[in-house]
Amino acid sequence: MAEMQTAESGGGKKGKKVRSKKMSTRVDLTPMVDLGFLLITFFMLTTTLAKPQIMALVMPDKDIKEDQAEPVKESKVLTLLLGANDKVYWYEGITDAKLDSTDYSAEGMRKVILDKMEKVKAQWDLQDYEDFKTKEPRKGSFINVIIKPTKEARYKNLVDALDEMSITKVRYYVILDISKLEEDFIKNPAAGLKFNAEAQLEAATK
Amino acid sequence: MPKHKPKRGNPTIDMTAMCDVAFLLLTFFMLTAKAKPQETVIVDTPSSISETKLPDAGTLTILIAKDGKIFLDMAGQHTRKSLIDDVNSRFQMGLTEEEKIDFSNAGSFGVPRNRLKQWLDADNPERAKFPTDGIPVDTADINKNELADWIHNARLAQFRMKQDGKVKDEYVMVVKADKDTPYPAVQKVINTLVDINVNKFNLITSMESGPEKKGKEVPKTGE
Numbered sequence: 297m298a299e300m301q302t303a304e305s306g307g308g309k310k311g312k313k314v315r316s317k318k319m320s321t322r323v324d325l326t327p328m329v330d331l332g333f334l335l336i337t338f339f340m341l342t343t344t345l346a347k348p349q350i351m352a353l354v355m356p357d358k359d360i361k362e363d364q365a366e367p368v369k370e371s372k373v374l375t376l377l378l379g380a381n382d383k384v385y386w387y388e389g390i391t392d393a394k395l396d397s398t399d400y401s402a403e404g405m406r407k408v409i410l411d412k413m414e415k416v417k418a419q420w421d422l423q424d425y426e427d428f429k430t431k432e433p434r435k436g437s438f439i440n441v442i443i444k445p446t447k448e449a450r451y452k453n454l455v456d457a458l459d460e461m462s463i464t465k466v467r468y469y470v471i472l473d474i475s476k477l478e479e480d481f482i483k484n485p486a487a488g489l490k491f492n493a494e495a496q497l498e499a500a501t502k
Numbered sequence: 503m504p505k506h507k508p509k510r511g512n513p514t515i516d517m518t519a520m521c522d523v524a525f526l527l528l529t530f531f532m533l534t535a536k537a538k539p540q541e542t543v544i545v546d547t548p549s550s551i552s553e554t555k556l557p558d559a560g561t562l563t564i565l566i567a568k569d570g571k572i573f574l575d576m577a578g579q580h581t582r583k584s585l586i587d588d589v590n591s592r593f594q595m596g597l598t599e600e601e602k603i604d605f606s607n608a609g610s611f612g613v614p615r616n617r618l619k620q621w622l623d624a625d626n627p628e629r630a631k632f633p634t635d636g637i638p639v640d641t642a643d644i645n646k647n648e649l650a651d652w653i654h655n656a657r658l659a660q661f662r663m664k665q666d667g668k669v670k671d672e673y674v675m676v677v678k679a680d681k682d683t684p685y686p687a688v689q690k691v692i693n694t695l696v697d698i699n700v701n702k703f704n705l706i707t708s709m710e711s712g713p714e715k716k717g718k719e720v721p722k723t724g725e
Binding site: 324326329333336340343351354357445446447449452455462 | 555685688
């Protein structure tokens, strides 16, 4: 500002310029204010943006008794196996399961989940539930998703899968350890997933 | 002509008041801003659509590096002091008072318990170069699991501090892992947490970037 003024008066009459120079004894604070506000902006942004996002995760209690666990209908279960190289293997139910693979994109995993929801909706119709926060009665398609990351999966894959759960509003999902049977299943999907009754229970509860 | 001159006057605004306000605010933000603690390991968190912010309460952070090494960080000097007092006396680590204070001011650490004394003795530039193996996690035997011991006792220490009125809240459990961490390392940590009855914890994620987020619109099905 001050510079502009001197330029203006400099362009004008020369005699006046000398006098104004004599008179101005105060310091121009404009650059100081500029600097001050720049720093304020910096500190404001860094303090509020520094807070990271979080994703809450609740794991099941380690010792749930068998009689406490509620049985789940097989036709509502969707199992996602998070494999190597950002691939997802999935199968429905337990008996005569067919393995398919997809990726983490919107057309991939999300479509699988939504398709399953549609299927469950067609078979079991929508079920009532209470909204967790507002306690409003609602209707929704209930599916149970089991997420089982393999040893080759990355942490990002798990977070992506959990993201997908919140996007598609899957109300019941759980992260479980992968079983030997399923690892073999990925290696050789043609052989099918042969759960016997015990392995089935073990795979479902472990 | 001489009449016009005084009328024009000086268009300069007095900046002193504005400057005062600016620097007052600057001082305020500088004092309230928390200094970013020194990170022993760089962790690049995966992105997610979650927009929940980390609560203000003290956090107990488990860092999992890209190579699966595990580090711990906890807030609160009082709690850390109480924790190291307890650990020192139980395992006879022979830490001096100075080392204990050093521990309570240090950031994240990732050394086995038997080398903690050496790590604390190292000065700051050396400490950055100190070979870190991460905190040992033995999922088979809970009594040998150092991570479980640290977390359990840190939470107890925080609880004692809460009863003394030195802190307001109990620890918020936070897991901060790199996006390329292999899952078995994460699994070890999660299993350890479940083993010591910490069933609820938070995963730190970063904001999803623009174009990807657009693709993640919430579909209407099922609702």
